[in-house]
Amino acid sequence: MYGGGSPVPVPAGVGNPNYASGPIAMMRNQNQSNTNQAPEHVMRGMIIRNADIALQVDDINSAMEKITHLAxxxxxxxxxxxxxxxxxxxxxxxxxxxxxxxxxxxxxxxSTLKSLATHVVQESVTGEDITQQFVDLQSQLSNLQTAKEQLSKIMASATKTTDVLNVFKQLNEIQGQIDVLQGQIKYYKESVAYSLININLSMNPIIQTEQQKQWNISATFIDAYHSLVDELRHFTYGLITFFVYFLPLILIWICIFLVVYWIGKKIWHGFK
Structure with a gap:
């Protein structure tokens, strides 16, 4: 409210969950040239291009190092x-x-990736035109920023605490919508600027077969050693469990048996 007691002229649509998709018809008309017309470089096309490729290589570790260097x-x-x-x-x-x-x-x-391979198993390139989505997001963002400016002016001239709090709440809602749109725009820009390549690497079957034919004594020795260590560990755990848990119970039952036996023996001799 202002000093005269008239309602605060809050822009239409503020606070509406669907505000981001249709804010303030009046401002839309005022900003038609800015919001409905995208920059020329945007209208030429915002294309997200990604690729998937599967390669057979002689040395996977070496190939991964070269791919990292390529990126x-x-x-x-x-x-x-x-x-x-x-x-x-x-x-x-x-x-x-x-x-x-x-x-x-x-x-x-x-092309560089394919030069690393002995055989290209599969390759695909996809493209997605997001020009319209990008233009819509920019239009929504522009309208929200205009609404934010108007609400900021209203808040600056408001005199009552309730009016300030009301406008502040709506400003927070608009700022939240602005943050979401800016995040989406940033994601689209990065996706257009940088193509994603998913690469699957597998061993050249010839190299793989040769490696399988080779003696692998060291690996077998290491596996046997690890198995021995595991068995010794389990045996040690078993001994600890026996002495800490079962042995005291056995001793207690032996003591009980001896006491009962001694009492029974006394009673038996008493009858005699």
Whole structure:
């Protein structure tokens, strides 16, 4: 309220859960040229391009190092990487690694990846046009920021505590919606700027077969040693459990038996 007691002119739509998708018709008309027209570089197309590729390589560890170097040297980064190795089967190693590279260098990155492989098992490239979604988000963000400015002016001129609190609450709601939209816009920009490549690595079958034919005495010795240690540990745990838990119980039952036997013997001799 103002000093004259008239209602606070809060912009229409503020506080509405659907405000982000349809704020203030009046402001929309005032800002039509800004909110309904996207920048020229946006209208040319916002395309998210990602790729999936499966490769057979001679050395998985070496390939992962080269892929990491490829991502970092091109201005990108490694999203995640996982190495799986079956100790029971020699050469049975696989890996998954995901990287992001600048979108304009996606084709070059794929060519480099294929040069690391002895065989390309599978390759796919996908593209998603998010231009309209991006334009809509920018339009909603612009309207929300305009509404925030108007509410800030109203709050600055409000005189009653209840009015200040009411406008402050609506400002917080709008700021929350602004934060969400800014996060979505940032995600879209990063997804367009950096392409995601998911890479699956497996061993070259020829190399894998050769490794399986080789004697692996050291690995067998290590496995046997670990098994021995495990058995000794379990045996030790069993002894500790016996002496700490069962032995006292056995001693107690022996004592009880001796006492009962002694009493019974006394009674028996008493009858005689």
């Amino acid at each position: 970092e040297s091109s201005g990108g980064y490694v999203v995640n990487s996982n190495l799986y190795q079956d100790n029971n089967i020699a050469g049975n190693t696989t890996a998954n690694i995901s990287i992001r590279v600048p979108a304009q260098g996606l084709n070059n990155a794929l």
